[in-house]
Each structure stands twice: as structure tokens, then as C-alpha cells.
Amino acid sequence: MAPVSTLRHTVVLGGGVAGLTAAVALTRAGRLVTLIERRAELGGKAGSYRPPGIFQWVDHCPHVLLGACTSQRWLYEQLGVGDLISWHDRLPLRAGDEAGELLAQPSLPPPFNLAQGLLGLPGLTPRDLATLAAAMTKISVARPPWPDDQTFAAWLGPLTTPTLDRGFWSLLLRSVLNASADEASARYGLLFFRHGLLHHRDAWHLGVPRCPLRTLHHVAPRAWLARHGGQVVLGQAGSVALGPSGFVVRAGAEEFVADEVVLALTPTQARRALDPALTARVGGALDVDLEAGSIVGAHLWFAEPVDLPPVTGLFDAELDWVFRHDGGRRLAVVASTADAWQGLSPAGQAERAWRTLRQHWPRLPAPVATAACREARATFVPRPGLEARRPGPVTGVPGLVLAGAWTATGWPATMEGAARSGLAAASALVGADLSVPDLPAQGVYRLTCRTSRR
Numbered sequence: 001m002a003p004v005s006t007l008r009h010t011v012v013l014g015g016g017v018a019g020l021t022a023a024v025a026l027t028r029a030g031r032l033v034t035l036i037e038r039r040a041e042l043g044g045k046a047g048s049y050r051p052p053g054i055f056q057w058v059d060h061c062p063h064v065l066l067g068a069c070t071s072q073r074w075l076y077e078q079l080g081v082g083d084l085i086s087w088h089d090r091l092p093l094r095a096g097d098e099a100g101e102l103l104a105q106p107s108l109p110p111p112f113n114l115a116q117g118l119l120g121l122p123g124l125t126p127r128d129l130a131t132l133a134a135a136m137t138k139i140s141v142a143r144p145p146w147p148d149d150q151t152f153a154a155w156l157g158p159l160t161t162p163t164l165d166r167g168f169w170s171l172l173l174r175s176v177l178n179a180s181a182d183e184a185s186a187r188y189g190l191l192f193f194r195h196g197l198l199h200h201r202d203a204w205h206l207g208v209p210r211c212p213l214r215t216l217h218h219v220a221p222r223a224w225l226a227r228h229g230g231q232v233v234l235g236q237a238g239s240v241a242l243g244p245s246g247f248v249v250r251a252g253a254e255e256f257v258a259d260e261v262v263l264a265l266t267p268t269q270a271r272r273a274l275d276p277a278l279t280a281r282v283g284g285a286l287d288v289d290l291e292a293g294s295i296v297g298a299h300l301w302f303a304e305p306v307d308l309p310p311v312t313g314l315f316d317a318e319l320d321w322v323f324r325h326d327g328g329r330r331l332a333v334v335a336s337t338a339d340a341w342q343g344l345s346p347a348g349q350a351e352r353a354w355r356t357l358r359q360h361w362p363r364l365p366a367p368v369a370t371a372a373c374r375e376a377r378a379t380f381v382p383r384p385g386l387e388a389r390r391p392g393p394v395t396g397v398p399g400l401v402l403a404g405a406w407t408a409t410g411w412p413a414t415m416e417g418a419a420r421s422g423l424a425a426a427s428a429l430v431g432a433d434l435s436v437p438d439l440p441a442q443g444v445y446r447l448t449c450r451t452s453r454r
């Protein structure tokens, strides 16, 4: 007779970064995990595809992380793929064809380590620099809790200039929040500048995957779960109802009885997956209205290697970041807050990306092949007041928890937010804190943390 498992069986619905993180954390906590993903591959929004006619996996959109993304880095360590991230502690930047960079002074304590680096930013006049120094000082000394009832632009007040609006603030806020300073809550802007830039020497280091995202978010977690006794069901949308001895989860022809369920889905997907009786009991958590922000990702292949830095941020441009891959034969680019790109075909998006690149590198040759896609619902727009409306993992149904970048993690819609939500959902089921600590405060912030603990 086959041995009967006494492990609690947890079904995770949704194989994006939130679901993957929950599945790994719950497996480590001793649960028997079944992960169900409706698409053919895991990874959700952070996945890869093979564009028509191109026999290579590329990402729907290049994704980056920061040193401050401790939960996401924890996931990569568990999966054994941490060394597939290249870390950049020197960020080339461009304003038109003027080159500059953001570079820290490692011998100085945070936040002073970045002060000198501001002098290296391109395209700024002495007045812009003086205004930026005043703004960064205001950011550096702002005491939490940071206000969620006004935009970042309103919070900054006069401490900006038109050049900074179109350049420094726009590049950083668009890349992290997919929103402008006029749209984003001051709370999220300050969270980024403080925890993602200033709090610790490594916080702002930019992590760029050296492989397609599917290696990190599909191949590695699938193999990890198989090695640790988990099961992965691909290509089937799951649905959940309550049965006599637990949750009944259906995925295609398969039916699973589960003690616990993690819904690592967007609110709309979760409503579709739940039996109406369960939706009613989950309550208003799934009713949160999230305004969608769009992003375009494009890839351009060249006949000969192009001589660009491995990564470049663009000031005052439709594109935010440019990544050099395949020895310079491919550039991958990102355009955040990409509403103006709506209606363009993939070829039209790639053409627009190339024209933007030419404004910064006038001698860039024409690409020999391109691929592009625009994700209309890439992220939620972190408007003032949103944080209080994001639900936590616990629902009105015991054993049924929520995860997803949109849930209440305090973070914007990022892979780190998704990873944090997965850990929060796992913590709620296990009844123990499985969260990963933030980077410790350094420099001046170490002193202020000590003072505020007293």
C-alpha cells in the first residue's frame, strides 16, 4: 500500500513571481505544494517569448531589480540562480548625446555616498544641480511615515526644474513606479528614494538578468519544485470551490483537494477563479480598483555589434533604459508610462524605439530584425490614497489567502512587491513570519534608526 502523506496540501493558483515565491516558501515550511499556472510557462508578467521568425527566447520586457529587493533575491538564492544577475554599481546616463553617470563614493556613509555622484549627471545646469541637491536633502531627512495623501510632485514643491522633471525625476520614477511625479503618491516616491537608493550602500545597485527571465522564473522553479516533492500543472486555469473535506481545485481534467489555497492572481483573475459563494465570503478585497499603467519592451538586432555600455538610462526620452545583450548584437529597451504608444504595431513600436535611440546615439545603424510588445496592464498606478485600499493576504475564508504585486506590501507593482506578497501569504498560512529582512540601515540612517528605537 502506498504511504499516505500527512503533509498539508496547499494549492497555489498563479505562477507569477508572487505564486512562485509562495510555493517555494510553503514547500520549505513543510507543505505539499501544487502550483497551477494557466499559461504554458511559469513567470507571469516576468516571462519570455520567442518572437515570430526569431529563434531565441527574449523577455516580453526587460526586467531589472535593485539591491534593495531582498525578497526577490532570497527567491533567486533558493532557486540557485542568484549568480545569473549582473550587478551594476555605475550607471551610465545620457541626456541627448551628452553622456554622464551615477556613481557612488564608497568611502562616504549613506546618504553622502551618492551626493558627489549627482555631479556626474548629464545635461544639468548649475541651477538644476543646486535644486537637485536641495531636493535630495529634503528626501534624505524626511521622517516616515511618508505622506500618501499627495503626489510626489506636490511634496517636492518648488524643489525641481523643467530639466529635472523631464530627466532625473522622470527616469527614476517611471522606471520604478511606472508613473510620473504628478501621478505617484509621495509615499511610493519616498520609499523608492530612501530604501531603493539611499538607505544602504548596495540598495541602488541595478541587477540585470544575464539570461532570459524564463530561466529564472520558469525553468529554475519548475525544477526546484520537482526536486522538493511539489507538483506543477501548466496550461490550465484553476478554479476553486469548497468541498466537504477542504477546497476543491479544478484545473482542466484534474481535480485536487487542498487544505489551503493561495490565490496569486490579479483581482479580476481571482474573481474568475473563485466559486461565487467563495467570492462573497472573500468580500471587498477583490473589489479594489487598480488603474493600469502600460509599458513597452522592444528588442533590436544588429548585423554588427554596437558599441554601447551594458546598461544606459536616458533622460528626457520616451525610452527609460537600454540594455546591451549578445555581445552588442541586440539592444533591449523599455518605455514606461507608454500610453502614447497605444495603437502602434510591434514593428511601429520597434521603429519608434530605434528613432529614440538615434537621438542619443546618432550613428546607431538600422536594426536587421526587431520584436516589440506593449503590455497595457503592466502595473498599477500608485496614486495617492491607494496604499490603504490594498488588501493583505488574509481573507474571510480560513485557509484561503491572497498574493500578488497588487496586495498590501507597501511596495509598488514590481517583482519585489510580488515576492513580498508571496512571503506574506505563506506567513499567514504557516502562522510564522517568513519575511526576508530589508537591507540594514547604514550611515546616517543607522543613527536615526537607533535614535527612533530608544
Ligand SMILES: Cc1cc2nc3c(=O)[nH]c(=O)nc-3n(C[C@H](O)[C@H](O)[C@H](O)COP(=O)(O)OP(=O)(O)OC[C@H]3O[C@@H](n4cnc5c(N)ncnc54)[C@H](O)[C@@H]3O)c2cc1C
Residues within 6 Å of the ligand: 013, 014, 015, 016, 017, 018, 019, 036, 037, 038, 039, 042, 043, 044, 045, 046, 060, 061, 062, 063, 064, 065, 236, 237, 238, 239, 264, 265, 266, 269, 273, 295, 296, 297, 375, 377, 378, 379, 403, 404, 405, 406, 413, 414, 415, 416, 417, 418
Ligand atoms: C512590461 C513590464 C515591465 C516590467 N518591468 C519590471 C521591472 O523592470 N522590475 C520589476 O521589479 N517589475 C517589473 N514589472 C512588474 C512585474 O513584472 C510584476 O509586478 C510582477 O511580475 C507581478 O507578479 P504577480 O505574480 O503578482 O502577477 P502575474 O505576473 O500577473 O502572475 C499571475 C499569474 O497567474 C496566472 N493565472 C491567471 N489566472 C489563473 C488561473 N485561474 N489559474 C492559474 N493561473 C492563473 C497568470 O497567467 C499569471 O502567470 C514589469 C511588468 C511589465 C508587464
